Amino acid sequence: MSVDLEHYLMVGAILFAIGLFMALSKRNFVGVLMGIELMFNAANLTLISFSRFVESVNPIDGHVFVLFVVTVAAAEAAVALAIAVLLYRVRGTVNVDEINLLRW
Amino acid sequence: MEDTGTVVAFWTLAIMTIGSALMVAIVRNLIHAVVFLVLSFMGVAGLYITLSADFVGVAQILIYSGAISILVIFAIVLTPQAGRDNAETSMRLPAAILAVLVATMLGYAAVETAWIKCGETARLPCFPDAEGFDGTAQAIGNALLDKYILPFEIAAALMLVAMLGAIIIVRAEGTEGTAEE
Numbered sequence: 001m002s003v004d005l006e007h008y009l010m011v012g013a014i015l016f017a018i019g020l021f022m023a024l025s026k027r028n029f030v031g032v033l034m035g036i037e038l039m040f041n042a043a044n045l046t047l048i049s050f051s052r053f054v055e056s057v058n059p060i061d062g063h064v065f066v067l068f069v070v071t072v073a074a075a076e077a078a079v080a081l082a083i084a085v086l087l088y089r090v091r092g093t094v095n096v097d098e099i100n101l102l103r104w
Numbered sequence: 105m106e107d108t109g110t111v112v113a114f115w116t117l118a119i120m121t122i123g124s125a126l127m128v129a130i131v132r133n134l135i136h137a138v139v140f141l142v143l144s145f146m147g148v149a150g151l152y153i154t155l156s157a158d159f160v161g162v163a164q165i166l167i168y169s170g171a172i173s174i175l176v177i178f179a180i181v182l183t184p185q186a187g188r189d190n191a192e193t194s195m196r197l198p199a200a201i202l203a204v205l206v207a208t209m210l211g212y213a214a215v216e217t218a219w220i221k222c223g224e225t226a227r228l229p230c231f232p233d234a235e236g237f238d239g240t241a242q243a244i245g246n247a248l249l250d251k252y253i254l255p256f257e258i259a260a261a262l263m264l265v266a267m268l269g270a271i272i273i274v275r276a277e278g279t280e281g282t283a284e285e
Contacts, residue, residue, distance in 0.1 A: 003114040003154075005221065009214035011118045011151065015144075017207035018125040024199035025192040030134060030179050034141055037172060038125055041148045044160075052155040055220050055228040060243045064252055066160050067244065070167050071259045075266030077172050081179040082270035088183040097193045 008049035016042035029084045029094040033077065040073045113154050121147030134180050134188045138173055145169045159241045 015038055022035025044066045051062025088094050091101075124144035128137045145168040152161035180188070192199075222230035248256050 001111055003111050005219055006215050007114065007118070008151065008155070010211050011121065013207050013210035013214060014122050015125055015148075016210065017203040018122070018129055020206055021199050021203035022129050024202065025196045027191050027193045028134060028189065030176060030183075031137065031190055033179075034128060034137060034176060037141070037168070037176075038128070038144065041145065041168070044164075045148055045151060048152055048155050048157045048160060050219075052157070053219070053221055055222055055225065055230055057228055058247075058251075059230060060240065060247050063157055063160050063240055063244050064247050066157075067163065067248070068252075068255060068259055070163060071263065074167055074172060075262050077175055078266050078270040079273070081175050082273040084179050085182045086273050094183050 005049055005053035008053075009046060012042045012046040012049065015039075015045065027095050027097060029087065029096055029099075030081075032096060033080050033084070036080075037073065037077065040069060044069055110154055113150070117147045117150040117154065120144075121151065132190050134190050135177070137190050138176050138180070141176070142169050142173045145173070156240070158239055159244055 019035045019038030019040075019042060022038065023032050024035075026032045026035060047062045047066050047069075050056075051059055056062075084094050087099060091099060093099070121144050124140040124147060127140040128144060131137050131140065145164060149161045149164040149169070152158075152164055
């Protein structure tokens, strides 16, 4: 029994699906954000797996790319959670199905 | 990766990661969900380390398990009347169906594609290469300050803008000058 690239890709796919489910269905804005963080993690895990298992011209590029993704994810989380706090202050709720100011 | 330690570590960490991610979606209390989210991030960090990605694994623990989870907890406690409920909207069933379909599609693609694995052609290098492995930090540092210097600087500017943006958003107009500020 051995562990190969496909095992890691399956873990990444399942993690991505759980994150997608949360991002699409959670009522609380913070829950949606947690789903998005899980999806970031799944993508990063896939990048690192390819960096480890697949031949490439420059294998360390996968690691560098993951670090940039983590940077952007941290910036995204900071701004999105600031928006959540502002939404709560202005509207008194962070439930995404009650925030319909911009609907068509 | 055939040695028993790696196999046991992989299955333990994979079950821990996916199990905690499922618990994040299932538990009803948002604070409990964050605790399971941290556990899931830790599992992913462990998977990075089984993939010889030591620097990224440590960065994962520092940034995700440390910083981002604290940020999420702050967002929860700063919205006190909004409830700790982790419920779903009416989109629950379509979202679940879509998530299962996406997982099936990604899994099928992962298994069916003929990836050029390490050692199959031996025309291109692999990481870590055969003669040994002394950490990825030096290679990542060299790449960041040589080949990826422009993205590195743009990322620095992005962090600054995001930090300023978060501060400006939270102290929006209408709240300035009030006593509690």
